Amino acid sequence: MAEKRKLGPADKRRQVKRCSACSARKIKCEGGFPCKYCIKTGKSCLPPKQSTGTVLFVEGHTSGETKLQTALSRPKLNIVSGIPTNGDPAERFIGCFLLFIQQNRFTASFQSLDTEILYLVRTSPLLYHSAVAIGALDASRRGSISVSKGRESPQYVAFSSYRASIRVLQASVSEKDAAQRDDVLWGTFFLGLFELLTDPSGDGWVKHILHGTSMILRLSSPDKNMSSLRRTFYGIFRMLEASRALLYNEATILAEDSWVNFHKQLAPNDGIWDPIEEILALMIRCATFNLRGYEIVSQIPELQRYTDPAVSALGFEGLAIQNDLYAWHAQALLLLGDNTSDSSPLLLALAYYNALLIFLSGNFDYFPYWAPPNAPILPKSEVAAHVAAILQLTDAALNTSRLAGALMFFPLRVAGSRAGGKEQRGAILGMLSRVAQRGFVVAGKIRDDLQEVWVERGMISDGEDCTLQIS
Structure with a gap:
């Protein structure tokens, strides 16, 4: 008996496979995922066990004969590259x-x-x-x-x-x-x-x-x-x-x-320096250092913190991280002239770099136990320069790339905490609005946090409009 012809890409008949629940009950499945029966009964609509399909790569010629057939055993895929205009x-x-x-x-x-x-x-x-x-x-x-x-x-x-x-x-x-x-x-x-x-x-x-x-x-x-x-x-x-x-x-x-x-094991051995991977390592290092430093200081009585060697050691450890950030920046500057690759990851990494320097300085400059040069405390002029750099880099990343807006939250939050005036606050709110317009409504949380900081420091009045423009 001849084998039943299989459905092909040009066949207009609809191929429907029963889900596992309908198959178990031996009832007709309407198709779709989930099917109507599973929706109605609240069952988990699982696909049937996948059979292995065969993909044939055929090199033909004018006689219609097949010169080469290579069968690869792999599951068939249904790829959607855009929004279908009709159907399910x-x-x-x-x-x-x-x-x-x-x-x-x-x-x-x-x-x-x-x-x-x-x-x-x-x-x-x-x-x-x-x-x-x-x-x-x-x-x-x-x-x-x-x-x-x-x-x-x-x-x-x-x-x-x-x-x-x-x-x-x-x-x-x-x-x-x-x-x-x-x-x-x-x-x-x-x-x-x-x-x-x-x-x-x-x-x-x-x-x-x-x-x-x-x-x-x-x-x-x-x-x-x-x-x-x-x-x-x-x-x-x-x-x-x-x-x-x-x-x-x-x-x-x-x-x-x-x-x-594990991450060190994943690093390629090609000798190529990756600015994103390196700045992420520094971000994780800063986050861990921040938590550990707070834990150490909180266990020391207030008056003893000025002379305790553990507090002094934190300042020197912070300086070591700061020096590694400066070394990262020197290496990153060498990549700025490279026009052969997408520059958006480097823009983001540079925004992170400027934010980390401010963040690291903030671990020390709000407290009287440390003073330069024994801690990574930045002068106000340098903080202002880093804030301006964050705003410029983040704006460029939002304008010229498809980077997810959620990746901008950390640098914008740090820049906002040190914003120098109404113009910079407006620029930050404008960028948070653009992130929110891309769908990431959690930008409102960053805005609320910054508004609290601005009110607490007397930078704005409690009634000043900080609304995000999302429409």
Whole structure:
């Protein structure tokens, strides 16, 4: 008997596979993901076990005969490179999700994840729901998808998909292999990203990073043979976590010896100096030093702090970090004339450098126990110059790159704490507004923190308008 002809890319018939729940009950599945039956019954809509497809690479010629056929055994992918104009609304939100990723780079490689991420999206309910949530949320804000009468609004889809992904995550983390699953790791990131886009307080993002992503990374333990997806994820996590530790004055998993040693093992042996990786290491070092210094000083009686050798030692340790920052800057300046690569990561790294110098100085210049030259305290003129540099670099990064706005929070928060006048405060609020316009509403939290600082220091009156322009 002849083999039944398989559906091909030009075949107009619809291919529907039953989900696991419908297959188990031996009932017709309407298709979609999740299907109507699983939505109605509240079941987790899992795809059927994936069969291995065969991709044929064929070199043909005029006679129609095949000269070369190479069969590669790998799962078939359904790639969306833009927003579909019709069909399943969920597919359109997946398209919006991909466009959002392309327009918000967290690392240099983050924009090239379409194929790998989409494969996980197609096979993992957790990533499917979280991707739809982000895509629908972005679509609701941009008005990029019209809604016909009787259909749920993109905003409703966003939050219902978010709740569905939370339920799947809660079920997934109880499984034995949860820490080794790429979809669970990426799921914590996308859920945290959704919080950055919806929760102005930033508390939800911190919760996912601290109690989700960090916990799973710690359970899985460092492994230099990790998958490419997990390695890319680690790079993104490192970017966000270094800023979070500084912004929230909290400990980070990245400062633990096992992860510090692991990162050294990942470093390529090509001798190429990476300004982003080096400045992130300095950010993690500054965050850890800040916490340890506070713990040491708080255990020493107030009057003894002026003469205690442990307090003096902190000043000299701060100077060593400052010297390493200056050495980083000297190396980074050599790259400014390189026009062969994307300059936006270097702009961001330079903004971080200026912010770190101010942050480090702030650990000492607010207290009377230290004085230059025995501590890394900057004169006011240098602080003002670093603030101006942060504003210039951040503005350039926002104008000329697709870097995610969330990456700008640390330098803008530091610059805001030392802003020199109404013009600089206005510039900072303007940039926070642009970050918020890109979807990261947690910019409002940075604004609120700065407003408190400005009022406390008498820089503005309590009623001065610090509203972010988000429309």
